[in-house]
Amino acid sequence: MKYLLSVLIGAMSYGILSTIVVLAYGQGYKLGEVVGTQLLTGCILAWLLALYTKLRATRKQRSAVSSGVSAKPAPARLTWKHRLLLMLAGAPTVVTGLLYYQSLRYIPASLAIILLFQFTWISVLIQAVSKRQRPDRITVLTLILLFGGTLLAAGILNQGAAEFNLLGLMLGLLSAVSYSMFIIFSGKAVPSAHPAYRSAWMVTGGMLLLFIMFPPYFLFNGLLWSQLLLFGFLLGLFGAFIPPVLFAIGVPHIGGGMAGILGAAELPVAVLLSSFVLHEQVSLLQWTGVVLVLLGVVLPELYKLRWGNARSVRSSSV
Numbered sequence: 046m047k048y049l050l051s052v053l054i055g056a057m058s059y060g061i062l063s064t065i066v067v068l069a070y071g072q073g074y075k076l077g078e079v080v081g082t083q084l085l086t087g088c089i090l091a092w093l094l095a096l097y098t099k100l101r102a103t104r105k106q107r108s109a110v111s112s113g114v115s116a117k118p119a120p121a122r123l124t125w126k127h128r129l130l131l132m133l134a135g136a137p138t139v140v141t142g143l144l145y146y147q148s149l150r151y152i153p154a155s156l157a158i159i160l161l162f163q164f165t166w167i168s169v170l171i172q173a174v175s176k177r178q179r180p181d182r183i184t185v186l187t188l189i190l191l192f193g194g195t196l197l198a199a200g201i202l203n204q205g206a207a208e209f210n211l212l213g214l215m216l217g218l219l220s221a222v223s224y225s226m227f228i229i230f231s232g233k234a235v236p237s238a239h240p241a242y243r244s245a246w247m248v249t250g251g252m253l254l255l256f257i258m259f260p261p262y263f264l265f266n267g268l269l270w271s272q273l274l275l276f277g278f279l280l281g282l283f284g285a286f287i288p289p290v291l292f293a294i295g296v297p298h299i300g301g302g303m304a305g306i307l308g309a310a311e312l313p314v315a316v317l318l319s320s321f322v323l324h325e326q327v328s329l330l331q332w333t334g335v336v337l338v339l340l341g342v343v344l345p346e347l348y349k350l351r352w353g354n355a356r357s358v359r360s361s362s363v
Contacts, residue, residue: 051295052307055288060314061153062284064322066146069276076150077259079140082277085261087285090246094290098241123242127235131243133308134234137227139251141251142284143258144220144250153214159198159335160217161224162312165342166191168225190341192271197333197334198316211290240293248285309342 123131141161146158166188173179225253235243263269270279299307316335319325 047293048295048298049307051291051344052299053310055291055295056164056310057285057309057314058283058291060158060311061318062280063145063149063319065279065283066149067154067319067323069134069273069280072272072276074273076143076147077255078263078273079276079280080139080146080268080297081256081259081261081263082273083142083280084248084255084303086278086281088245088248088252088281090281090286091248091289092231093243094244094286095241098239123246127238128246130234131246132253134227134230135247135250136254137223137230139255139258141220141227142215143255144223148213148216148220151210153325154323155198155316155325155331156218157161157213157217157231158312159195159197159338160214161220162338162342163191163195163218163221163223164228167221168228171225172230183345187341187344190337190344194337194339194351196342198331198338206321207215228315240289240348244289246292270316276341276348309339312339312342316345 066079117356145157145161148160152160169184169188263273312336316327316332320327
């Protein structure tokens with residue numbers, strides 16, 4: 046149960062980010078300042094975790110040696126090639142954050158998170174094209190649910206597409222494309238490395254890329270010691286630190302399928318906060334769309350679980 050809660054809390058943490066960003070914009074802070082302080086605090090927290098992980102492993106080895114017990118061999122040190130790969134793998138997260146946070150300037154947070162969630166079918170499309178395989182029936186049904194749910198949840202059917210800012214819509218969809226690329230490529234970057242070290246190097250790579258795009262003037266002009274530090278700390282805590290740590294704890298025990306289902310908790314949390322904290326209007330029709338999007342997210346995983354259980358029962362009865 047604790048592993049399920051670990052992944053659930055990690056997913057819900059992601060849902061908090063859009064509300065914090067909108068509040069930061071309300072105080073007059075700019076995109077580079079918001080994302081910059083997020084990655085700076087996230088990087089510091091990630092390296093503190095990596096240091097704790099290393100010290101803990103060293104302590105275990107010493108205690109094992111002193112007690113005469115054969116200690117587990119230490120994991121292989123990361124080469125600079127591995128570190129560079131991990132830093133490059135962290136780049137799409139920065140692009141995703143920039144696109145997503147910038148879209149919040151033009152469209153409501155409840156709509157921005159729904160557009161970001163389009164990564165589900167975009168990932169399927171990218172993999173189908175790359176592998177030259179036609180999606181199966183359950184995938185097609187999932188895409189239909191996601192598309193219909195998006196139309197309802199975005200409020201397009203009752204307000205019309207003309208009511209929304211076109212630039213904001215494009216930025217939201219591009220953030221979904223970038224997030225899809227991150228999902229596809231990040232899992233292939235040095236999977237044998239410890240999650241704490243992987244996270245630290247990926248966040249470091251993302252921070253360096255961002256500081257090249259947006260020079261961190263806030264470090265020198267005194268702006269960091271204003272409310273920006275609070276917003277950056279909250280974004281770094283809930284976006285760059287808590288979810289990776291909790292996912293690293295829970296996902297190996299519950300499996301990727303169940304993690305995908307629990308990960309959908311990000312969507313209703315973001316919509317709820319945008320409604321209660323930011324006072325955005327979310328109609329019953331839009332909530333129906335949110336439910337359909339969630340159903341589209343969990344349907345493939347539920348199908349896999351049911352199909353896998355049915356196959357195991359058949360094999361055991363033979």
